[in-house]
Amino acid sequence: MNDFISMLENGDWQTGSRGPRYLQLRRRIQLAIDEGVLKENEPLPSEREIAVITDLSRVTVRKAVAGLVEDRTVVQKRGSGSFVAPRVRKVEQRLSSLTSFSEDMARRGLAxxxxxxxxxxxPASPEEIFALGLSSGERVARVERLRKADGIPMAIERASLSEKILPNPEKVSSSLYAVLRSTGMQPVRAIQRISARCLEAVDAEILKIPIGSAGLKIERVSYQTTGQVVEFTRSVYRGDAYDFVAELQISEE
Structure with missing residues (x-):
């Protein structure tokens, strides 16, 4: 913290030719974060302290910090102040293979x-009846969870399966596909649809990111070799944490 205060006390960064004062302060704080002077989860000095150190108004300081919050570089906790946000490691997921979240993270060395x-x-909803090819009145196993990598919320996964395929959803402790593999019901192919969306309040709160943040909605229907539907999954992924990659073959025509 002393090194950061020294960065603020050095007034060379404040000049009239570098734009509004709040932007100059915002860039100064960002530089301290980028260079590791301020580390993840470390608190920033209060608005009053920064104003005194920099000889800027609290309104100017508040505007600078608000910009960092908007960029998700800083998070504010009610009653506690402002903190450097944890950095989210970008995960690249290929679309050429059907794997579970647990398997994907393990391959990347993430917990x-x-x-x-x-x-x-x-009881199955109309959407689940249609997607899974069920009869009216049948039940489904619902496995809904927040998926994390190294403790950071990454995705909300809502899977539905016929009761005949997963009669005891309590058996799913980590990997759903591992349970299906053990009973010979693991899917071998899937159709997946990906669309962009702004996260609504419920999902944003679960993922601990601002309402309206960019996200990816993924719907997947997976099948056995016989063509029987195994799983209908609707997931919401953080847009700032995932890249989905597909390898394409170029047509010779």
Whole structure:
């Protein structure tokens, strides 16, 4: 923290030719974060302290910090102040293979974990009946969870399966596909649709990011070799944490 205060006390960065004072302060704080002077989860001095150190108004300081919050470089916690936001490691996921979240993270050396949102048997909704090819009145196993990598929320995964395929969803402790593999019901192919969306309040709160943040909505229907539908999954991924990559073959025509 002393090094950061020294960076602010050095008034050489404040000049009239470099734009508004709040932008100059914002860039100064950003530089301290980029160079590791301020580290992840480290608190910033209060608005009053920064104003005194820099001889700027609290309005100017507040505007500079607000810009960093908008960029997700800084997070504000009510009653606690402003903190350097944890950096999200960008994950690249290829679309050429059907793998579970746990398997994807393990290959990247990341520790996968889950927070259960729902796990149990429920009456099938009209959408689930249609996607899974069920009859009216059948039940589905719902496995809904927040997926994390190294403790950072990455995605919300909502999977639905016929009760006949997953009669006891409580067996799913980490990898759904591992459970399906053990019963000979693992899917071998899938159709996946990806679309961009702005995160609504419920999903944004679960992922701990601002409402309206960019996200990716993914719907997947997976099948066995016989053509039987195994799984209908609707997921929401953080737009700032994922790149989906597809390898394409160029036609000779």
């Amino acid at each position: 996968a974990s889950s927070e259960w949102l729902q796990r149990g048997l429920c």
